[in-house]
Amino acid sequence: MTGGRPAHLAAGAGRPAPAADGRLLFGGDYNPEQWDASVWREDVALMREAGVTTVTLGVFSWAFVEVDDDVWEWDWFDEVVGLLHDRGIGIDLATPTAAPPTWLHRAHPEIIPVDRRGIRYHPGGRLGWCASHPTWHEYSTRIARRLGERYGDHPAVRMWHVGNELGGGNRLCFCDVSSDAFRAWTRERYGTIEALNRAWGTAVWGLRYRSFDDVIAPLASESGQNPSMLLAFDRFSSDEHLAQFRRERDALRAAGVATPITTNLMLDVGGSVADYAGWVDDLDVVAIDHYTKAADPHRERELAFVASRARGLDRRRPWLVMEQSISAVNWQRRNAPKVAGEAIRHSVQYIAHGSDGALFFQWRASASGVEQYHSGLVPHAGTRTQQWREVVRLGGILNRIGEVAGSLVEPSSVAIVADIPAKWAWEEGQKPLHDYPIEAAGRRWHEALSARGLVPDVVAPSADLARYGLIVVPGLYAVDDSFADAIRDAAAAGATVVIGHLSGIVDEENRIRTGGYPGAFREVLGVFGEEFAPLLEGDESLLASGAVAVDWTERLRAVDAEVVDAYASGPLSGLPAVTRRRVGEGEAWYVSADIRDEFDDLVERVVAASGVTPRVPVVARVEAVRRVGEERSWLFLINHGETDAVVPAIGFELVAGAEVSGSLALPAGGVAVVRES
Ligand code: GLA
Numbered sequence: 001m002t003g004g005r006p007a008h009l010a011a012g013a014g015r016p017a018p019a020a021d022g023r024l025l026f027g028g029d030y031n032p033e034q035w036d037a038s039v040w041r042e043d044v045a046l047m048r049e050a051g052v053t054t055v056t057l058g059v060f061s062w063a064f065v066e067v068d069d070d071v072w073e074w075d076w077f078d079e080v081v082g083l084l085h086d087r088g089i090g091i092d093l094a095t096p097t098a099a100p101p102t103w104l105h106r107a108h109p110e111i112i113p114v115d116r117r118g119i120r121y122h123p124g125g126r127l128g129w130c131a132s133h134p135t136w137h138e139y140s141t142r143i144a145r146r147l148g149e150r151y152g153d154h155p156a157v158r159m160w161h162v163g164n165e166l167g168g169g170n171r172l173c174f175c176d177v178s179s180d181a182f183r184a185w186t187r188e189r190y191g192t193i194e195a196l197n198r199a200w201g202t203a204v205w206g207l208r209y210r211s212f213d214d215v216i217a218p219l220a221s222e223s224g225q226n227p228s229m230l231l232a233f234d235r236f237s238s239d240e241h242l243a244q245f246r247r248e249r250d251a252l253r254a255a256g257v258a259t260p261i262t263t264n265l266m267l268d269v270g271g272s273v274a275d276y277a278g279w280v281d282d283l284d285v286v287a288i289d290h291y292t293k294a295a296d297p298h299r300e301r302e303l304a305f306v307a308s309r310a311r312g313l314d315r316r317r318p319w320l321v322m323e324q325s326i327s328a329v330n331w332q333r334r335n336a337p338k339v340a341g342e343a344i345r346h347s348v349q350y351i352a353h354g355s356d357g358a359l360f361f362q363w364r365a366s367a368s369g370v371e372q373y374h375s376g377l378v379p380h381a382g383t384r385t386q387q388w389r390e391v392v393r394l395g396g397i398l399n400r401i402g403e404v405a406g407s408l409v410e411p412s413s414v415a416i417v418a419d420i421p422a423k424w425a426w427e428e429g430q431k432p433l434h435d436y437p438i439e440a441a442g443r444r445w446h447e448a449l450s451a452r453g454l455v456p457d458v459v460a461p462s463a464d465l466a467r468y469g470l471i472v473v474p475g476l477y478a479v480d481d482s483f484a485d486a487i488r489d490a491a492a493a494g495a496t497v498v499i500g501h502l503s504g505i506v507d508e509e510n511r512i513r514t515g516g517y518p519g520a521f522r523e524v525l526g527v528f529g530e531e532f533a534p535l536l537e538g539d540e541s542l543l544a545s546g547a548v549a550v551d552w553t554e555r556l557r558a559v560d561a562e563v564v565d566a567y568a569s570g571p572l573s574g575l576p577a578v579t580r581r582r583v584g585e586g587e588a589w590y591v592s593a594d595i596r597d598e599f600d601d602l603v604e605r606v607v608a609a610s611g612v613t614p615r616v617p618v619v620a621r622v623e624a625v626r627r628v629g630e631e632r633s634w635l636f637l638i639n640h641g642e643t644d645a646v647v648p649a650i651g652f653e654l655v656a657g658a659e660v661s662g663s664l665a666l667p668a669g670g671v672a673v674v675r676e677s
Contacts, residue, residue, distance in 0.1 A: 020164070021503035023053055025320065025357025025403045027089070028377060030055035032080045033064045034366055040080060043364065044087045046378060050388075050394025054090045057081070057321070059164045060126070062096035067141060068103050074150065085156035090281070092322075092359075093157045095144040095248050098164035099126050104139055106665075112137040113173035116220045120175070120224070130173040131240035132181040137284040140244070140252040148255025152405035161322070161582075162248045162263040165289060167241040167273040170235070179217040180490050185236045187212050197508040200228035203597055206524075227429025228510040231478075234424040238274040246282060260284035264322040267310055272420040276313060289323035289361070292346065294336040297448070300640050303346055304623065305446040307353035309418060309458035311409055316404060319355040321347075326360050327387055335373065340386060341669045344394050345638055346625060348671040349402070352625040352636030358398060360555070385483035401654045404655035407629035413612045414449055414456040415468040417476055418442050422461075422479040425478035425510045433534040436551060441474035441500050441594065448603040453614030455625055465490045470610035480508040484520040491524060492584030496610035499525060499590050501552050502568045517554065518590075525590040526560030533572060541593065542569040543577050547602065556592050564589070564605070579600065617648045622666060626676075635674040639666045651676040 027047065033041050034196075047055070057080065058065075067073050084091055105123040107110060111133045114120045121128065129136045142505040144162075151157050190196040193209050202208050207226055209215060218225055218233050249261045265276050267288040280286060288310045292299035310319045326343050338346075347358035365376030377391045418439065426438045442458070449456045449472075456472075461483040467469055471490055476483075485506065491497045504520030506512050513519020517529030533553045535541060541549040545565045553567065558576045565578035579590045587609055595602060616624035621641025627634045634654075639645050649664045650673040666672055 008105065012303070017373065022405050022430040023396045024351060025054040025090075025359055026050075026398045027052040027054040027363065028056065029059055029323065029362040030057050030084075031060055031362060031364075031366070032057075033061055033076075034369070035364065037076070037079070040083055040363075043378075044083050044260045045088055046088065046383065047084075048087055050392050051399050052089055052363075052377075052379065053357065054091040054158065054357065055084065055093055055159055056094055056359065057084070058096050059094040059161070060096060060099040061094075062099050062143060063101035063103075064453075065096070066101065066146075068141075069107065072146070076268040079453075081154060081156060085154070089156070090149075090158040091156045092159040092161050093147065093151055094161040095140070095147060095163055095252070096161070097129070097143065097244075097248065098168075100128055100136075100139070108135050108139075110175075111139075113170045114170070114178070115474050116174055116218075118174060118219050123170065127169040129170060130175055130178055130257075131167070131170070131237070131244045132173065132178045132559050133175070134177070135507035137244075137247060138144050138619065141247055144248040144251035145255045148252040148257045152256040152258070152414070153250070157259060159212045159259055159285075159582070160249075160252055160257060160261040161254075161287075162245050162261060164264060165266050165273075166245055166263055167237065168266055170274045171241070172237050174217045174219050181240065182217050182233060183212055183215045185231065185239065186215050186346065188436075189232070197257035199511070200226055201511055202226065203433030227425070231421065231510045232510040232627070234428065235275065235421060238278070238420075242279050242282065245279070249282070262287045262320075263324075264289045265310075267306055267313075272423050274418050277462055285317060285356075286310055286319040288319065290321060290350075291323075291325055291329055294328070294332055294334065298344065300349060300623070300638075301447045302443060303349055303449070304353065304450055305443045305458065307350050307640050308416075308446060308456060310414075311354040312459035312463065314374075315411075315459075315463075318354050318408065320352040320357055320359065321355045322359050323361040324358070325375050325451050326377050326391065327379075328373070330371055331374040340390065343390060344397065345640065345669065346673055347394055348397065348401075348636065348673070349623065349638050350406065351398075352409075352554050352623070352627070352638065354627065356405050358394070365668070387566070388502050391423045393626075397655055397671070400657065403654070403675070404627050404629070404634050404673065407627040407634065409455070410615060410626040410628045410633070412455050412457045413467070413468065413469040414472070415463070415465060415470070416442050416445055416449075416456050416458045416472045417461055417463075418458050419461050419476055420480075421508070422476050423479040425506055426475075428510065432532045433551065438475040438477060438502060442472075444599060445472045445474050445498075445500075445603070448600055449607070450623070451618075452603070452607060453616050453618035453624060454607070454612060455614075455616065459495075462488075463487070465495070466493070470496050470498070470607065472498045472500065473503045476500075476503040478506045478508055478510060479520045481520075484524075487521065487588075488524045491586040493586045494585035496587045496589065496606060497524075498606055500590065501554065501592050501594055508669065521588070521590070524581070524583055524588045526588075527576070527578065527579055527590050527592075528557045528559050529554050529592065530557065531555040541567055541572065543593070543595070544568045545601065546598050547595045549577065549595050549598035552594035556590075561590070565602070603675055619645050619647050621645065622631070622647055633676045635676055637664065637666055637672040637674070639668055639670045642668050644668055647672075649674045649676070
C-alpha cells in the first residue's frame with residue numbers, strides 16, 4: 001500500500017518514486033568482487049533474513065567486468081545479478097566510473113587529475129579522472145553504455161546510480177585540458193573579456209586579461225588569488241561534473257534504460273563539492289550520502305538539518321538516503337561506533353524527513369583495502385553480534401512502516417536558505433575572519449526552530465519562497481539581485497524575514513556590494529553597516545538583552561528600523577546589534593552579530609513576530625515530523641532523549657502495531673510512526 005503523493009505537491013509528478021512498489025528501500029552498497037562466490041550465497045541469504053530490499057551494485061566493479069580495454073567478463077556479474085533477483089532483491093546498478101581500472105590508467109595516465117601545483121596524481125586511489133578529459137569521456141560512456149545494454153531491461157534493476165560521489169575526490173583538476181575547458185566556460189559565461197575583467201575586478205593587482213587566451217585554471221601562485229576567479233572555477237568544476245553525470249545518463253538512456261537514474265550527492269554541512277540546486281532537474285530522485293560525526297554530541301540535529309536540506313532540494317518528490325553508516329566509519333579522527341539503537345533512530349529520522357528508504361555503505365565490512373575499518377551491515381565478527389541483531393530489527397521496522405513510501409513531508413511554513421556557491425564565495429580568498437564555518441548559523445537556526453516543532457525546510461535561493469511565513473537567511477554571503485528582490489517581495493507580502501550576519505555582502509561574482517553593509521538587504525532592513533568588527537578568538541560581546549555574541553559583530557546604524565537589541569559592552573557599546581523593520585504586510589529583521597548565549601530568546605521573539613505555529617506535538621527531545629499521503633498522514637516520533645516521554649497522538653502505531661488513543665508512551669531512544677486518524 002502506498003501513501004501516494006499529495007495533490008497539492010504534485011508538480012513534479014511523472015517521475016517515478018524510488019520506492020514505486022510501496023516498500024521503503026533498505027540495504028546498501030554491495031561489493032561482491034571483494035569476496036569468493038561462496039560468500040555471495042551467504043550474502044543473499046542474510047539479506048533475506050534482514051529484509052533487505054535493495055543493493056547498490058557495481059560501484060567499484062569496472063576492473064572485474066572490463067578486464068582489459070574492450071575485453072569483457074560478464075559471467076560473474078550475471079551470476080550475482082541472478083542471485084539477487086532470485087531472492088527478490090532489487091538492484092540500484094552503478095556505472096563503475098568511480099574506479100577506473102589500472103589498465104586504463106596505464107594506457108592513459110593523462111586522464112588522472114592534476115593538483116593546484118600542476119602535479120599529476122598517480123594511480124592507486126579512486127576517482128582518478130579529470131571530468132573535462134575527452135579520453136575519459138570516451139571510456140566512461142562506453143562502460144555505461146555496455147552496462148545499459150546488458151542490464152537495462154533486467155527486472156531486478158530498479159534504479160541506476162551514475163558513478164559515485166561525483167567530484168568527491170577529483171572535484172578540481174588543473175590540467176591543460178581543464179584549463180582549456182575553463183577558458184571556454186568563461187567565454188560562454190561572460191561573452192567578452194571586458195565583462196570578465198569587470199566581473200572579477202581584475203584591476204586589483206593588475207590582473208588584467210587582454211583576451212580569453214590569458215585565462216587559465218587557477219594554478220597555485222606565489223600569493224593570494226582573485227576570489228572571483230576562484231569562485232568561477234568552483235562553478236566551472238561543478239558544471240563539468242554535472243556534464244559527466246549527463247554523459248553517463250545519456251549513454252544509459254541511449255542503451256534503452258527506462259528506470260530512474262540518479263547519483264549520490266554529498267550533501268553535508270561541511271561538504272560542498274557541487275552546486276546541487278542546479279543538478280536537481282537532471283536527477284530522477286535526489287539521493288544523498290550522509291555520515292554523522294561521532295564527536296558531535298548532537299549529531300541527530302545535524303542529521304535533521306541535512307535531511308531538511310535534501311528535502312528542500314526538491315519538495316515535489318521523496319528523496320533517498322543512499323549512504324549512511326550502520327556504525328563506525330574509518331575516516332574521522334576517532335571512529336567511535338554508534339550506540340545501540342542509534343542506527344535505527346537515524347534511519348527512521350531520514351525517513352521522517354522524506355527519504356523513501358535507508359541505505360548504507362556497505363553491506364559487508366571489507367577485510368582489506370582502504371575501508372577495512374568501515375562498518376558494514378554484516379560486521380567482521382559476523383551475525384552473532386548486537387549490530388546484526390539491530391540490522392534485522394531495522395529491516396523489520398522499515399517493513400512495518402513501508403506504507404509511508406511515496407508520501408511527502410507536510411508543507412512547512414518556515415524556510416532556511418542555504419546555498420553552496422554562497423559558501424564557496426566565503427571560503428575563496430582572504431576574509432575578515434578565516435576558517436569561520438559560515439553555515440553553522442543555519443544549523444543553529446534549524447535546531448532552535450525544530451525544537452519549537454516548526455520542521456523547517458532548508459532551501460536554495462532559487463526556491464519559491466511564497467508559501468513561507470518565516471524565512472531565515474543565515475550567512476548567505478553571496479546573493480544575486482533576484483534573490484534580494486525575492487526577499488523584499490516575501491516580506492512585503494507578509495513573511496517575517498530574518499537576515500543573519502554575513503548575508504548579502506557580495507554579489508554572485510564575489511564582488512562586494514558597496515555603499516554600506518549588507519548591500520543586498522540594506523534597504524529592506526533599513527540599516528547601514530559601516531564596518532565589520534570580527535572578534536578575536538575567545539573574546540565576547542555582551543548585548544543589552546543579556547545575549548552574548550562571539551566571532552562576529554558589526555558597526556551598524558539603524559536608519560529606518562527599530563533596535564531590538566544593542567551592544568552593551570566594548571567599542572560598539574550602545575550601537576544596534578539586532579533590528580526589525582515593518583515591510584508591507586511583513587517584517588525584516590537583521591541579526592548582525594553571531595549570537596550564541598540566549599540565542600533561543602531571539603528565536604522566540606522572531607517566531608512570535610511571524611505568527612507561525614507548530615503542526616506537530618512539541619515534547620522536549622522528541623523529534624516529531626509528519627508525512628502526508630493522498631488519503632492519510634503519519635506522525636513520526638523519535639525520542640532522542642534519555643528519559644521516557646509521553647506524546648499526544650491518535651491513530652495506529654506501526655512499529656509496535658498498537659492503537660493509540662490520545663497519548664503515546666515513547667521510551668528513551670525509541671521510535672514510533674503513527675498512522676493518524
Ligand atoms: C562515501 C563513498 C563510499 C564510502 C563511504 C565511506 O560515502 O561513497 O564509497 O567510501 O564514503 O564512508
